[in-house]
Amino acid sequence: MKPTNTAIQTSARLVIFDWAGTMIDFGCQAPVEVLLALFQQRGVPVSTAQARQPMGAAKRDHIAAILAMPEVAARWAAKHGAPPVEADVDAIYADFLPLQKQILSQHAAAIPGAVEVLTQLHEQGIQTGSTTGYTRELMEVLLPFATRQGVTPDFVLTSDEVPHGRPAPDMIQKIMSLSGIADPAHVVKVDDTPVGIAAGKRAGCITVGLAASGNELGLTQAEFEALSPEEREARLAPIRAIFQEAEADFVIDTIADLPSILAQI
Incomplete structure (x- = not known):
């Protein structure tokens, strides 16, 4: 679905988006590619499902969550002679940052509808913000690619710029403070992960989950478009049920569907 140029009638004054799987990187491919490589290098390969499970958390927390999975921890102990400890988390995280910087540009394409929706919101005086599990160091690499495509939210906040990453509401609350929007009833959080929806709920915002373009489905745009209508629905x-269980107020396929939802707020 493509957004129209019709004015959006909505009480929302601030819309806060996630990045990978929401505005760029259909299927949230970049962080998964890096995590799979890092665990493979250490002789403890993890599955794509394991790499994706903690998606949305700050990246160090994400790595720690993978290592805490009983199956992964057991295989780590078998390989390295001891269960994983904080020093192992730190070592993987130290390698994560430079490798992620190397491949970000390969997964920086805007998701269809992102540029049009952001433009439409800006034209109507609705502020836009963004939160992410990426660090500021990583976003400094990604932002020029996003900006050249027209993906330009008003506020960009990263997980290392607040005391707690998602599911804590810290990033959302800081953007609200920067925007001057104090009432969360006028704020919409759009995210492709349940942990992002949880952050929005804790902040008191209206929440919108994205089922097709994000981490939960994990397909590239080409893979998704190759599915038949019946396969897509199946x-x-x-995934819609996962977001409903997370108490998302709305569930749509991609950011391109957002204008129709905003009209209901």
Whole structure:
């Protein structure tokens, strides 16, 4: 679905988006590619599902969550002679940052509809913000690619710029403070992960989950478009249920569908 040029009638004054899987990087491919490589290098390969499970958390927390999975921890102990400890988390995280910087540009394409929706919001005086599990160091690499495509939210906040990453509401609350929007009833959080929806709920915002373009489905745009309508519905139905269980107020496929939702707020 493509956004129209019709004015959006909505009480929302601030819309806060996630990045990978929401505005760029259909299927949230970049962080998964790096995590798979890093665990493979250490002789403890993890599955794509394991790499994706903590998605949305700050990246160090994400790595710690993978290492805490019983199956991964057991294989780590078998390989290295001891269970994983904080020093192992730190070592993987130290390698994560430079490798992620190397491949970010390969997964920086805007998701269809992102530029049009952001432009439409800006034209109507609705402020836009963004939160991410990426650090500021990583976003400094990514932002020029996003800006050249027209993905330009008003506020960009990263997980290392607040005391706590998602599911804590810290990033959302800081953007609200920067925007001057104090009432969360006028704020919409759009995210492709349940942990991002949880952050929005804790902040008191209206929340919108994205079922097709994000981490939960994990397909590239080409892979998604190759699915038949029946296959799409079969794959998306359980993902919509995940977001409903997370108490998302709305669940749509991609950012391109957002204008129709904003009109209901």
